Amino acid sequence: MNLSTPIEELRGVGPVYRGKLKRLGIKQIKDLLYHFPHRYEDFSNIVPIAQAKTGENCCLRGKVLDISSNRTWRKRMSITEAVLGDETGAIKIVWFNQPYLVNAFKKGDGLCVAGKILSDKHGFHLSSPVYEKMNEQELTHTGRLVPIYEETSGLSSRWLRGVIKYLLTTVAPQLEEPIPEQLLKEHRLMPIKKAIWQIHFPDSLALAEKARERFSFEELLAMSIWILMERNKLDQKKAFAMPLNVPLMQRFTGNLPFKLTDGQKKASWQILKDLERPSPMSRLLEGDVGSGKTVVATMAALNAFKAGYQTVFMAPTEILAKQHFKTVSKLLEGFKMDIGLLTGKEDKFTSRNLKNDFIEISREKLMEKAVNNKIHVLIGTHTLIQDKVKFGNLGLVILDEQHRFGVEQRAKLTRQTTIPHLLSMTATPIPRTLALTLYGDLDLSLISELPVGRKKIITKIVTPAERQKTYAFIRKEIKKGRQAFVICPRIEKPDLKISDIRADIGNQNMTEVKAVKEEYEKLSKKVFPDLHVGMLHGKLAMKEKERIMRDFRYKKIDILVSTSVVEVGVDIPNATVMMIEGADRFGLAQLHQFRGRVGRSNWQSYCFLSTDSPASPAGRPSRKTHQRLKALMTCENGFDLAEKDLEIRGPGDFSGLRQWGMPDLAMASLNNLPLIEKTRTAAKKILEEDPSLKKYPALREKLKSFHQKIHLE
Ligand code: ADP
Ligand code: MG
Numbered sequence: 001m002n003l004s005t006p007i008e009e010l011r012g013v014g015p016v017y018r019g020k021l022k023r024l025g026i027k028q029i030k031d032l033l034y035h036f037p038h039r040y041e042d043f044s045n046i047v048p049i050a051q052a053k054t055g056e057n058c059c060l061r062g063k064v065l066d067i068s069s070n071r072t073w074r075k076r077m078s079i080t081e082a083v084l085g086d087e088t089g090a091i092k093i094v095w096f097n098q099p100y101l102v103n104a105f106k107k108g109d110g111l112c113v114a115g116k117i118l119s120d121k122h123g124f125h126l127s128s129p130v131y132e133k134m135n136e137q138e139l140t141h142t143g144r145l146v147p148i149y150e151e152t153s154g155l156s157s158r159w160l161r162g163v164i165k166y167l168l169t170t171v172a173p174q175l176e177e178p179i180p181e182q183l184l185k186e187h188r189l190m191p192i193k194k195a196i197w198q199i200h201f202p203d204s205l206a207l208a209e210k211a212r213e214r215f216s217f218e219e220l221l222a223m224s225i226w227i228l229m230e231r232n233k234l235d236q237k238k239a240f241a242m243p244l245n246v247p248l249m250q251r252f253t254g255n256l257p258f259k260l261t262d263g264q265k266k267a268s269w270q271i272l273k274d275l276e277r278p279s280p281m282s283r284l285l286e287g288d289v290g291s292g293k294t295v296v297a298t299m300a301a302l303n304a305f306k307a308g309y310q311t312v313f314m315a316p317t318e319i320l321a322k323q324h325f326k327t328v329s330k331l332l333e334g335f336k337m338d339i340g341l342l343t344g345k346e347d348k349f350t351s352r353n354l355k356n357d358f359i360e361i362s363r364e365k366l367m368e369k370a371v372n373n374k375i376h377v378l379i380g381t382h383t384l385i386q387d388k389v390k391f392g393n394l395g396l397v398i399l400d401e402q403h404r405f406g407v408e409q410r411a412k413l414t415r416q417t418t419i420p421h422l423l424s425m426t427a428t429p430i431p432r433t434l435a436l437t438l439y440g441d442l443d444l445s446l447i448s449e450l451p452v453g454r455k456k457i458i459t460k461i462v463t464p465a466e467r468q469k470t471y472a473f474i475r476k477e478i479k480k481g482r483q484a485f486v487i488c489p490r491i492e493k494p495d496l497k498i499s500d501i502r503a504d505i506g507n508q509n510m511t512e513v514k515a516v517k518e519e520y521e522k523l524s525k526k527v528f529p530d531l532h533v534g535m536l537h538g539k540l541a542m543k544e545k546e547r548i549m550r551d552f553r554y555k556k557i558d559i560l561v562s563t564s565v566v567e568v569g570v571d572i573p574n575a576t577v578m579m580i581e582g583a584d585r586f587g588l589a590q591l592h593q594f595r596g597r598v599g600r601s602n603w604q605s606y607c608f609l610s611t612d613s614p615a616s617p618a619g620r621p622s623r624k625t626h627q628r629l630k631a632l633m634t635c636e637n638g639f640d641l642a643e644k645d646l647e648i649r650g651p652g653d654f655s656g657l658r659q660w661g662m663p664d665l666a667m668a669s670l671n672n673l674p675l676i677e678k679t680r681t682a683a684k685k686i687l688e689e690d691p692s693l694k695k696y697p698a699l700r701e702k703l704k705s706f707h708q709k710i711h712l713e
Contacts, residue, residue, distance in 0.1 A: 242275040
């Protein structure tokens with residue numbers, strides 16, 4: 001058995017455990033060793049039985065004097081009782097629903113137990129303690145600092161402790177140090193062989209902390225190196241140089257019904273300058289919801305076209321792809337361009353030829369056009385384009401709301417040896433530290449202001465008592481000519497992240513659809529029978545979705561009841577009310593995205609956060625919920641909000657990082673700027689001296705698994 005042995009070869013790991021482990025991303029022995037506890041229970045203090053006191057957590061050691069089990073019929077519960085004695089006294093132990101324990105020990109066995117002392121109807125006793133037979137040479141579950149692992153996927157800490165401890169003695173000695181010797185010294189890091197023990201079975205909390213620090217360093221170092229290597233790889237590639245056509249850009253901006261903001265001007269300048277160079281651009285355009293990123297992207301596409309190259313524009317959802325198609329086509333009217341739209345499911349594609357308006361063509365035709373340079377901008381969803389299309393002369397990839405797109409993925413889109421330039425856009429506010437780690441500061445463009453004239457969106461929490469008043473308000477807005485969104489939450493999974501939701505779009509759960517249908521029935525029949533209420537969810541046919549979005553855009557629908565399909569990017573400037581049902585079920589970043597659907601014109605807009613979840617029977621939101629929703633009321637911009645979110649929830653939820661396989665410890669360290677800077681500097685130095693890591697085989701090995709994980713997506 002070695003570090004890369006698949007876990008199924010481990011004794012005691014059958015198909016069930018294998019499934020559970022795989023869900024945690026654990027495939028090899030090494031992954032198990034790198035599955036770290038998230039906290040420790042301190043059972044190191046063994047007290048004499050006579051000193052055990054009610055209400056205290058303690059660890060006791062003695063001999064089993066008696067053990068028996070019985071079943072209470074009325075409550076259908078089994079109770080196992082034992083008596084444990086040492087030289088100072090004896091105490092009763094009670095376990096519920098673990099009848100097998102009767103056979104686990106017999107009278108006279110030495111036993112170590114840890115748990116809480118209670119005094120209740122069972123008398124003075126130790127309640128459901130963790131236990132361990134004393135004939136094991138060294139204690140694993142009691143009598144020490146005991147590791148507690150996340151138990152989300154049905155793997156008990158007890159099971160993990162057993163397996164990991166076994167691996168620590170048998171396989172862990174084969175672990176090689178991935179951190180270069182001089183860095184270990186310079187940063188006083190604990191060496192791997194010691195650290196792997198101390199992180200699982202620490203001798204003290206201080207040592208556990210030192211071990212954790214060391215592994216954070218290791219993960220962040222690996223990540224920084226990986227990113228720098230990707231970067232170097234990219235820098236060696238060629239891209240098409242696209243001369244900046246200033247008069248063309250001026251003509252474009254002159255045609256706009258508004259003036260670009262300073263942020264938009266600066267960002268487009270940076271992008272257009274990048275495009276002039278013969279090496280591939282990698283730029284992230286960050287701008288809060290509504291800051292006008294689409295226009296900036298469109299300028300880049302126009303310039304690419306003039307230079308003779310194609311652009312592909314990838315959106316996270318179908319609805320958004322269609323919207324982009326409309327917006328971009330409109331913006332590029334008069335520039336003699338062919339723009340295609342590729343969407344899923346119904347295999348119909350539309351191409352806009354300047355004079356012909358929209359014509360539908362088959363998928364084959366569209367792909368043929370793409371490969372023969374007959375389409376200048378192709379718009380579609382990420383997945384569809386990635387899987388299906390090849391371009392003849394692709395010069396630029398624009399990604400809306402997706403963060404990682406490796407060199408290989410870029411290369412796959414073309415038939416050329418050149419790599420297309422990449423412009424990645426996001427409204428997810430990525431904290432500076434994170435952006436630095438992921439992109440390096442050179443490649444970040446920021447639009448930090450909204451177009452002038454936008455008013456602050458008024459955000460309010462709506463309790464059930466205020467619901468009618470809110471409906472009356474919505475009615476008034478509609479009478480003024482405005483429109484409203486009503487969002488229904490997904491009921492079954494409260495803590496979904498924005499990225500998960502996106503991954504899930506088009507595959508929406510029926511529960512959510514049901515919630516939307518109910519809300520729609522209520523609003524259209526009872527509350528607003530005289531208004532036009534529409535309904536939108538992912539399960540509708542594409543044509544139907546399209547029709548509804550069109551009706552909403554052209555004001556044939558006043559109120560749109562929808563699932564999270566409209567979360568990202570949807571742009572209906574006339575809508576001024578966003579009412580979010582079950583607001584407590586959404587994450588802050590998500591709520592901010594929803595709110596960003598309104599306030600896209602100079603009308604005063606409103607966001608109502610309705611919370612009457614079962615979690616708050618009194619009708620008042622719980623304190624923590626309140627804290628989150630309040631943050632939304634006080635923070636207008638996504639960056640402040642991201643920081644608040646970081647405070648309230650801790651890091652770990654940004655931009656789908658977990659999805660692309662970022663290790664937990666690296667995630668947890670993302671708000672540790674000094675550590676990020678340290679590892680980044682170290683990574684640079686290592687690569688300068690030894691670009692292919694010849695001197696560091698263990699580090700190279702580590703990167704390999706990192707690379708695999710990220711490209712598995
Ligand atoms: P996002 O950055 O969220 O993708 P969009 O690109 O969808 O934002 O733009 C939001 C809205 O603002 C659109 O209706 C767009 O036409 C409008 N817009 C963009 N730039 C400006 C500007 N400089 N002044 C006024 N409105 C603008
Ligand atoms: Mg957008």
